[in-house]
Structures are given as structure tokens and as C-alpha cells.
Amino acid sequence: MTSDFNPLQYKALIFDVYATLIDWxxxxxxxxxxxxxxxxxxxxxxxxxxxxxxxxxxxxxxxxxxxxxxxxxxxxxxxxxxxxxxxxxxxxxxxxxxxxxxxxxxxxxxxxxxxxxxxxxxxxxxxxxPTWKPFPDTIPALAYLATRYKLVPLSNVDRESFQGTRDVLETSLPDHQFEFSAVYTAQDIGSYKPNPANFEYALKRLKEDFGVEKHEVLVVAASLTHDHVPANKLGLAGVFIDRGAISLNLDPNVATYNAKYPTLGAFADEVKKQAGAT
Incomplete structure (x- = not known):
């Protein structure tokens, strides 16, 4: 992690879902x-x-x-x-x-x-x-992050399939309920990541719907190839959630990012720590 990384400067988090939030x-x-x-x-x-x-x-x-x-x-x-x-x-x-x-x-x-x-x-x-389970840290982390950011999944799935996952993430833990601000899927866009068009679509919608500019967006994802490579091409900041996936990131030098954490929970803890220090 770079020493000057400040997650509080961003207003929206674009999430990969399957591999980052869900044990894909x-x-x-x-x-x-x-x-x-x-x-x-x-x-x-x-x-x-x-x-x-x-x-x-x-x-x-x-x-x-x-x-x-x-x-x-x-x-x-x-x-x-x-x-x-x-x-x-x-x-x-x-x-x-x-x-x-x-x-x-x-x-x-x-x-x-x-x-x-x-x-x-x-x-x-x-x-x-919809039967694939979230990582243990995912839901509490999202519930906290929702208090500080617009949370926006950008996923390579269809709307119907994601709805089952969304229900699990948003409502399955009564003490950690939250709502995503928006959801953008491959079905909406007509292409799959790592096509940069998926991120271009998300940026356009974030600006139109929430007034969030590109420099205010942070990509939070576990796949370097599917998410951080296209994010790099568009000049987006990124956080790498390195969950040690055995089928991802075989080349760790394929992309750059602003910070790296082992779990989403660890990233949320860092945000909480910096928020408490301000």
C-alpha cells in the first residue's frame, strides 16, 4: 500500500462481486x-x-x-x-x-x-x-462502507442471477443490512469484463445518476486481469483485495493499484481507522 493512499477522498466504490465479495x-x-x-x-x-x-x-x-x-x-x-x-x-x-x-x-x-x-x-x-456464499468478512464490511460511499457492483452476471446474490448480501444478516446504490451487470452493458466498455458504462452512469466524477471513483476488486487492467487503462484508482484465488492473478505484474488488502474487511478497517483520525 502506498503511504499516501487516502480512501476518504473517494465518493463511490465499484466492486467486483464474484471473487471479491462472493467465494466464487x-x-x-x-x-x-x-x-x-x-x-x-x-x-x-x-x-x-x-x-x-x-x-x-x-x-x-x-x-x-x-x-x-x-x-x-x-x-x-x-x-x-x-x-x-x-x-x-x-x-x-x-x-x-x-x-x-x-x-x-x-x-x-x-x-x-x-x-x-x-x-x-x-x-x-x-x-x-445465488447459492454461492459470501466470504465471512464481506457483509459487515459492506454495511460499514455503505455509510461512507456509494456502493456499486459491476459484475459479469445477468440481472436475475445477481438478484439472488443481492438479497443475501443486503438482508441476510439483520445486524448488517445495507443497500447498494446501483448495480451494473454484463447484461446491461452487452459485454464482459475485462472489456473497458463495462467501466466506461459505470462511470457514465455514476456521473449521470449521482454526480460522481471519475477521480472520485475507487475500483475494489480481487481480479487484476478482469478489473484492475481495464481500470488502469481508464486511469481509475484501485484497491486490490488479494484473497489468494488459485485461478486468478497468475501474473501479479499485469496491473497496478493504489493499495492492497487480504480481505474486504481489512480494507473497511483501514477506512474506519482513517475516518477516526480525521
């Missing part, structure tokens, strides 16, 4: 493990290798289908993980077309009745996002 890797691993136990037990037994295999599929799909809803990316990735793990042909396009949506505005849940039994497991994985 555990949610993904628990979701793909039953499949891998059947088709590739040796891969299933190694969390790092299983996640690496999965995210190779997911990243490929996000590049190929930038407007596909994230729930549908998950469903398709689950299906392709099975075929790639067994050197089989790619799954039928119905996983990402008929059974799930390929464009903004259609949800996997709306199509569930149309899928056959062999695809149901893939779509169920796509709908699992």
Missing part, C-alpha cells in the same frame, strides 16, 4: 465436482486443475458470446467441460440456443421446461449463482 471459486468447484467425479475423477480430485479446466472453457465462451447471459454461459460451460474432459465432440448448440439464451433479455430459467433430461444438470449449474 468454491461455488464453481462444488458445482462442477459431481460432473467431474463421473467423467474425470482425477481432475475432480484436484481443485486447482479442475478450476483451470473450467475457466478455460468459460473464458472461451465469454469471448465467443459477449452478449450471452452469464447464467447461460455457466450452463454451456458445464456441458463443454464434460465433453472436453472426455475428448468428445462439443455439446449440441441447444445448450446455448434453445435450452439457454444467446442474447441479452432471455433467461435460462425461462427455458427450463424446454430442455431434455440430459441437459437439466447443465442448466441447474447455470442457475446456481
Amino acid at each position: 471459486e468454491t461455488g464453481i468447484y462444488e458445482g462442477i465436482k459431481p460432473l467431474l467425479d463421473r467423467v474425470n475423477p482425477s481432475l475432480a480430485a484436484n481443485k486447482k486443475d479442475a478450476l483451470s479446466a473450467y475457466f478455460a472453457v468459460e473464458d472461451d465462451l465469454q469471448a465467443r458470446y459477449p452478449t450471452m447471459l452469464y447464467a447461460d454461459i455457466l450452463a454451456r460451460a458445464h456441458a463443454e467441460l464434460a465433453t472436453r474432459s472426455t475428448n468428445q465432440p462439443a455439446p449440441p448448440e441447444t445448450i446455448s440456443a434453445s435450452a439457454t439464451a444467446t442474447s441479452v433479455g432471455t433467461s435460462a430459467s425461462a427455458q427450463t421446461d424446454e430442455i431434455d433430461e440430459s441437459q437439466a444438470e447443465h442448466v441447474a449449474f447455470g442457475k446456481s449463482i
Whole structure:
């Protein structure tokens, strides 16, 4: 952390959600493990290798289908993980077309009745996002930070999937309830991070809706590649929440940031400390 970093100079925090606030890797691993136990037990037994295999599929799909809803990316990735793990042909396009949506505005849940039994497991994985759990420090930290900043998630998910997560974060702990000021999703924008367009959209909305200027925005995220790299390109300040993810930040020099903390709770403690000193 730079010695002159002052988090109190900012008015809005742009958050990554899955990996920063939510234990994304555990949610993904628990979701793909039953499949891998059947088709590739040796891969299933190694969390790092299983996640690496999965995210190779997911990243490929996000590049190929930038407007596909994230729930549908998950469903398709689950299906392709099975075929790639067994050197089989790619799954039928119905996983990402008929059974799930390929464009903004259609949800996997709306199509569930149309899928056959062999695809149901893939779509169920796509709908699992709201079951992924927050890190223990996340909710108390957000509740405090909400007293000092506009809190704005900028997430690579669809609106329906995020709503389940939002309910958990905002209301599940009675002593730490709060509200996000706004939520911007990949579905709203039509692209996935690390596309700088996602951050440009957030900056435009923050100025229009809250009068917050770019120099008053701080990006708080656990992924250097997905969040801090595009933040660097736009000249945004950033806080790196280094939770030690095994599938992220393989190159620690890919981006710069103003400060680094091991958890969101540690960052909130620093804000509280500096606020008390003023």
C-alpha cells in the first residue's frame, strides 16, 4: 500500500462481486465436482486443475458470446467441460440456443421446461449463482462502507442471477443490512469484463445518476486481469483485495493499484481507522 493512499477522498466504490465479495471459486468447484467425479475423477480430485479446466472453457465462451447471459454461459460451460474432459465432440448448440439464451433479455430459467433430461444438470449449474456464499468478512464490511460511499457492483452476471446474490448480501444478516446504490451487470452493458466498455458504462452512469466524477471513483476488486487492467487503462484508482484465488492473478505484474488488502474487511478497517483520525 502506498503511504499516501487516502480512501476518504473517494465518493463511490465499484466492486467486483464474484471473487471479491462472493467465494466464487468454491461455488464453481462444488458445482462442477459431481460432473467431474463421473467423467474425470482425477481432475475432480484436484481443485486447482479442475478450476483451470473450467475457466478455460468459460473464458472461451465469454469471448465467443459477449452478449450471452452469464447464467447461460455457466450452463454451456458445464456441458463443454464434460465433453472436453472426455475428448468428445462439443455439446449440441441447444445448450446455448434453445435450452439457454444467446442474447441479452432471455433467461435460462425461462427455458427450463424446454430442455431434455440430459441437459437439466447443465442448466441447474447455470442457475446456481445465488447459492454461492459470501466470504465471512464481506457483509459487515459492506454495511460499514455503505455509510461512507456509494456502493456499486459491476459484475459479469445477468440481472436475475445477481438478484439472488443481492438479497443475501443486503438482508441476510439483520445486524448488517445495507443497500447498494446501483448495480451494473454484463447484461446491461452487452459485454464482459475485462472489456473497458463495462467501466466506461459505470462511470457514465455514476456521473449521470449521482454526480460522481471519475477521480472520485475507487475500483475494489480481487481480479487484476478482469478489473484492475481495464481500470488502469481508464486511469481509475484501485484497491486490490488479494484473497489468494488459485485461478486468478497468475501474473501479479499485469496491473497496478493504489493499495492492497487480504480481505474486504481489512480494507473497511483501514477506512474506519482513517475516518477516526480525521
